[in-house]
Structures are given as structure tokens and as C-alpha cells.
Amino acid sequence: MSDLVTFGETMLRLSPPGNERLETTDELEFRAAGAESNVAVAAERLGAVSTWMSKLPDSPLGRRVDNGLRGYGIDTEVVWSEDGRQGTYYLEHGGQPRGTNVIYDRENAAVTTASAEEFDLSVVRDARAFYTSGITPALSDTLRDTTANLLQVAKKAGTTTAFDLNYRSKLWSTEAARQTVTKLFQLVDVLVIPLRDAERVLDYEGSASELAHHLASKYEFQTVLVTQGEHGSVAWHDNVVHDQNAYEADTVDAIGTGDAFVGGFLGRRLSGDDVPQALKYAAATASLKRTIPGDVAAVTKTEVEAVIGDELNQISR
Numbered sequence: 001m002s003d004l005v006t007f008g009e010t011m012l013r014l015s016p017p018g019n020e021r022l023e024t025t026d027e028l029e030f031r032a033a034g035a036e037s038n039v040a041v042a043a044e045r046l047g048a049v050s051t052w053m054s055k056l057p058d059s060p061l062g063r064r065v066d067n068g069l070r071g072y073g074i075d076t077e078v079v080w081s082e083d084g085r086q087g088t089y090y091l092e093h094g095g096q097p098r099g100t101n102v103i104y105d106r107e108n109a110a111v112t113t114a115s116a117e118e119f120d121l122s123v124v125r126d127a128r129a130f131y132t133s134g135i136t137p138a139l140s141d142t143l144r145d146t147t148a149n150l151l152q153v154a155k156k157a158g159t160t161t162a163f164d165l166n167y168r169s170k171l172w173s174t175e176a177a178r179q180t181v182t183k184l185f186q187l188v189d190v191l192v193i194p195l196r197d198a199e200r201v202l203d204y205e206g207s208a209s210e211l212a213h214h215l216a217s218k219y220e221f222q223t224v225l226v227t228q229g230e231h232g233s234v235a236w237h238d239n240v241v242h243d244q245n246a247y248e249a250d251t252v253d254a255i256g257t258g259d260a261f262v263g264g265f266l267g268r269r270l271s272g273d274d275v276p277q278a279l280k281y282a283a284a285t286a287s288l289k290r291t292i293p294g295d296v297a298a299v300t301k302t303e304v305e306a307v308i309g310d311e312l313n314q315i316s317r
Helices: 035-045 060-070 141-157 174-187 195-201 208-219 257-270 275-289 301-308
Strands: 004-007 011-015 029-033 050-057 075-081 088-092 101-105 129-133 160-164 190-194 223-227 233-237 240-244
Touching (some): 004 035, 004 257, 029 060, 035 050, 035 060, 035 257, 050 060, 060 075, 129 141, 129 257, 141 160, 160 174, 174 195, 190 195, 190 208, 190 257, 208 223, 208 233, 208 240, 233 275, 240 275
Parallel strands (some): 004 050, 011 088, 160 190, 190 223
Antiparallel strands (some): 088 101, 223 233
């Protein structure tokens, strides 16, 4: 039995070395990359036994994803499909003014046809928490239904449900996102929402603390986390708002930072920490992720605690 089960698509991330251009590179680096699997890995590293659940093509690329995630120590619950393909995305790093460019190639991915009935639902029912993000229902009409169905299964079983709005403009419009996620809110216990997403998707204006109070009151969430990037985060719980600053970091790769935050928070909450303490772990895990190439926060609890305690030296000898 897992403490945390997550559901969503994991792609293969293909990126040229350094800051090379995709159109001129002779090499591409393979990494498994997906919001929900990123959260599962971070939570596992912070003390929660975690399982990632999804549908993959029964192909070398699908098996590459599964093998890659198992290598981080999490369990996988995979439906193997003869149809559909393995989704990928291409990431080209670049400094300013070029910036970082993401190109998705995920149409007709096997996961887009996944239904709740294909999975062993006892995995969800027996978990202490179930997590997915707004990326998943954005991928297909089928996954919109599946996301709702899995949240319902978890809710009815007494499994804590967690959801990150995680808006992606390349996947759907703000209107489509608003219509979908607000219907899902009634099935969610713990909501994570970037302040910028609340502004774009929910047309919200106000501070992070005001947003947390507003959403908790309107939708009766148990906990609301509002993230603000370098400006830190706030958490509403038991009618109290807790503030947390971001920890400084030299950014090597910012992709996956938000997932590391969520995984760090859920991992420590499931390990018994109160909300303020879990929030510290979340912020520190996100900070460490920025120093690590790839989407995954391959960190240790000791490293995270060193950041919290300001004990991390520049060089470890």
C-alpha cells in the first residue's frame, strides 16, 4: 500500500546538451518527465511511499519511461497499450534574451485514452493520498472524465485528494481550464495553485493570502497552497495562513520546480509534519530542484533539511 498515488502523463524529455539549438545539435538527452511522476519522486524522497499510475505504449519508449521512474525508487502502476504512442517534449535551454523553449509532441499518446476502469482502483482506495494536476484533464476529453472519476473513487474511499491547477496555455484555453477545474474542486481536499494561474484562469485579483482565504471559503478545501515563485508561498489550513519565503538557488534547470514543491509538501504531510513545517520542506525541495538538470528532484531529506537549517556548504568534502 502506498502513502501517495499520482496519476498523469509522463513524457520523454529530449534536449540538446548545454544551450545548443535543436536545429543544429547532433545529440539529444533522454529523461522521463511528467508533473505527476515528478511529484511522486519528490514525495518518496521526503518519506512517503509513492506510486505513479498511468497508461503507456508497450514499446521501447514506453518501457524507457517506466524503467526511468522505477530508477528513482517509486512504484509504477501501468496499463500497457498496443495502441497510441509515447508522448515526448523537446526542451531547448537558452539564456536571455533567447530564453527556454518547450516543444510538445504528445498527440495520440496512449495515456489520452486511459479510463478509470482500466486500473486496479484498490491502489487508489488504499492510498492515504491521491494527486493529479490540471495538465491531465487538458490532454483529452477522455482524460477529463478519467480525472474526475479517479478523484471520486479516492474521495469516496476516504483518501485525501490533492490537485495542482498547473495551467499550460499550450494545452488549452483559460476558459476551458476554468470550466473543467472548477467542477473538479468539489472533489479536492488539498489545492495547489500558482498565483499567476489564479489570475489567468480564475480572473482573480488580490494577494496570495486573500486568494487562499477566498478559495478555502468558497470550495471548502482542507488546505490551500498558493505559490508565487521567487516571492515564496502561503498555505491556508484550519483558518490560518502560513507564509513561507523561497530559498535562494543558482538555477541550472527550473523545469519541475513546482512539482518538487508539491512533492515535498505532500511527502512531509504524509510523514506527520504540520503545515508550516511541510511548507518549509516544500520550499527547500523546490530550491534544490533548481540546481539539478532534468525535471525530477533527485534530492535527499538530509539535503533538504540542510537548506532549511542554512547548513549547506558550497562544497561538500
